[in-house]
Amino acid sequence: MACGPWGALPVPPRLPRPRDAGRHGVRAGPDHRRGRRDIGGRPRRSERICFARGEPSVPERDDRAGVGVPWRWRPLGTRRSRHGAPHGACTSSGVGVGGSDSRLSDCYRFLAPMNRLALIATNDSEHLGGSEALWLQCTARLRLLGIHVAASLSPRVRGSRALETLQQSVNTVDFREPQGGRNLIGRIVRRFRAADLDRWLTKVRPDYALISAGDYLQGGAASAACLRRRIPYALLVQAASDHFGPEPEQFELLREAYRRASGVYFVSHANLRLTERRLALSLPGAKVVRNPFNVAYTASPAWPSEGPWRMACVARIDAFAKGIDLLFESLRAPEWRARDFELRLYGSGPHRVGLTELATRWGLQRVVFEGETRDIEAVWQQNHLLVLPSRQEGLPLALVEAALCARAAMITDVAGNAEVVEDGVTGFIARGPEVGLVRESLERAWDRRHDWRAMGLAAAARIRREVTPDPGAVFASELMQAAGFVAGFDAESPRPPIAG
Structure with missing residues (x-):
C-alpha cells in the first residue's frame, strides 16, 4: 500500500514487459510475472499488453455466450473524466471515477479493456443474404459479452429483411455512400470513399475491425483505411470465382490487405486456395469457418409424397x-x-x-x-x-x-x-x-x-x-481471441481519440 492525500492507495499490479513484443504485444505468462514494475511512458496504441487474472495460460469463460475469452488490457494513460478528475484517480469523495475501488493517484496508468468492434460489410446489393448471416450472428454473441459493435453498411440494404435482426447484432449503424465506378470491377474496388470511411472510424474509435467481404476482391479500401488509422483488422471472405480477377492497379492493394490482416477467414478451403493462387500469396495463418443455417441442427422433415x-x-x-x-x-x-x-x-x-x-x-x-x-x-x-x-x-x-x-x-x-x-x-x-x-x-x-x-x-x-450446431458462437470465440476483447466490461467508457 502507498500513501496519498486520500489515505492508503492500492499498489498497481506488476505489468508484463513487452520485451520481444511486436505490434500486437505478448500474452502474460509465468515467465513475464517477474517483469519490472514499469508504468511510465505511454506505449503506442497498437501495442497490447496482456494482464491475466488467475491462471494466465487458461482463458476465462463466459457462460452467457458459451465461449472462452482471454483477458487482455492495455495502458491508456491518465485521462480526464466528465467530472474533471483524471480517469482512474480519486474524486473528492474518495472513490475513483473508474470504479468503487479505483483509488489511484494521477501518476498511475488506468488499465481499460479493449471492447469496441467496427464491422464493415462490403455487400452492395439490395439483399443481405447468406454472406451476412455469419457476422450477424457473431456480433449478436459479442454484444451479449459486452462488446460495443458499430456497423458500416451500404445504403442499398436499408430495405433488406435481414435488417430485422440488426438491432440485436449491432449498437449503432451507419449507411455509407459508396463511390461508383464505370464497370462492375470498378464499383467493387472503389466501393468506399476513403476519407468518409476514415472519418467514420475516427468517430466510432474501434479497437478492432471486422471486414466482411462478399468476395475475395473486396475489402482492399476498407483495409487501407484501417491501416491508416492503425486499427488491427480481420478479413472474412465469403465467395470467390475464377471468372473474376484483380485489376492490375488493385493487385498490390489487395495483397497488402491480406498480408497485414491480423486474421483472415474463409468459408471454404477451395476459396482459400483460389485466393492464394489469384493474388500470388501464401496465407498459412488463414482459417476456415462455417456459415450458420436457418434450420434446426436436429431437423428431420418428413419425406414428401412422390409424383411429381x-x-x-x-x-x-x-x-x-x-x-x-x-x-x-x-x-x-x-x-x-x-x-x-x-x-x-x-x-x-x-x-x-x-x-x-x-x-x-x-x-x-x-x-x-x-x-x-x-x-x-x-x-x-x-x-x-x-x-x-x-x-x-x-x-x-x-x-x-x-x-x-x-x-x-x-x-x-x-x-x-x-x-x-x-x-x-x-x-x-x-x-x-x-x-x-x-x-x-x-x-x-x-x-x-x-x-x-x-x-x-x-x-x-x-x-x-x-458443421457445428452453432457456427456463430464458434466464430465469436475466434474473434474474441484474435481481437483481445474482454467480456463483461462497459464499452461506452470514455477514451482518447485515435491518433492520426
Whole structure:
C-alpha cells in the first residue's frame, strides 16, 4: 500500500514487459510475472499488453455466450473524466471515477479493456443474404459479452429483411455512400470513399475491425483505411470465382490487405486456395469457418409424397452467381418435357423478371417461382432434391440446410460445394458451371431418383460431421481471441481519440 492525500492507495499490479513484443504485444505468462514494475511512458496504441487474472495460460469463460475469452488490457494513460478528475484517480469523495475501488493517484496508468468492434460489410446489393448471416450472428454473441459493435453498411440494404435482426447484432449503424465506378470491377474496388470511411472510424474509435467481404476482391479500401488509422483488422471472405480477377492497379492493394490482416477467414478451403493462387500469396495463418443455417441442427422433415418429383432451387434469384440460366437451358431439352417433375425456385433477387421471361419464352411450364420464405424446413417437407448449378459461391447455406433436412443435392464443383457432397453417395456433382456438364449431372440424378431418399439420409449424417450446431458462437470465440476483447466490461467508457 502507498500513501496519498486520500489515505492508503492500492499498489498497481506488476505489468508484463513487452520485451520481444511486436505490434500486437505478448500474452502474460509465468515467465513475464517477474517483469519490472514499469508504468511510465505511454506505449503506442497498437501495442497490447496482456494482464491475466488467475491462471494466465487458461482463458476465462463466459457462460452467457458459451465461449472462452482471454483477458487482455492495455495502458491508456491518465485521462480526464466528465467530472474533471483524471480517469482512474480519486474524486473528492474518495472513490475513483473508474470504479468503487479505483483509488489511484494521477501518476498511475488506468488499465481499460479493449471492447469496441467496427464491422464493415462490403455487400452492395439490395439483399443481405447468406454472406451476412455469419457476422450477424457473431456480433449478436459479442454484444451479449459486452462488446460495443458499430456497423458500416451500404445504403442499398436499408430495405433488406435481414435488417430485422440488426438491432440485436449491432449498437449503432451507419449507411455509407459508396463511390461508383464505370464497370462492375470498378464499383467493387472503389466501393468506399476513403476519407468518409476514415472519418467514420475516427468517430466510432474501434479497437478492432471486422471486414466482411462478399468476395475475395473486396475489402482492399476498407483495409487501407484501417491501416491508416492503425486499427488491427480481420478479413472474412465469403465467395470467390475464377471468372473474376484483380485489376492490375488493385493487385498490390489487395495483397497488402491480406498480408497485414491480423486474421483472415474463409468459408471454404477451395476459396482459400483460389485466393492464394489469384493474388500470388501464401496465407498459412488463414482459417476456415462455417456459415450458420436457418434450420434446426436436429431437423428431420418428413419425406414428401412422390409424383411429381419436385426439385427446389433455394437461392438468391441471380442468374449469373447461381447459374439459374444454365438450369433452364438444361431443362429445355426434349426429354425433360415428357418427365413428371417440377422445379420450384425459392428466393428473391435482381433477375426474377428476366428469368420469368426466359422461362416463358422457352416454354418451361414446370418451373414455378415461389418467392421468399422463412420456413426452410417446410420447403423440404414439399421437395425431394436441391439443385444449385452455381458459378460463384462460398459454402451455400441452402446446401447445408438441405443436407441437415436429409435431402440430396445436384451442385456444381465450385467453391466449397464439393467439400460437403460426395458424388453418387450424398448428391450429384457437375464438374463445372457449363450447360453440358449441368445437363449430364441432371440426367444422372433423374436416373437415380428412387435413391434420393437414401442419399439424403447419407447427406444428413455427413453434414453433421462438417458443421457445428452453432457456427456463430464458434466464430465469436475466434474473434474474441484474435481481437483481445474482454467480456463483461462497459464499452461506452470514455477514451482518447485515435491518433492520426
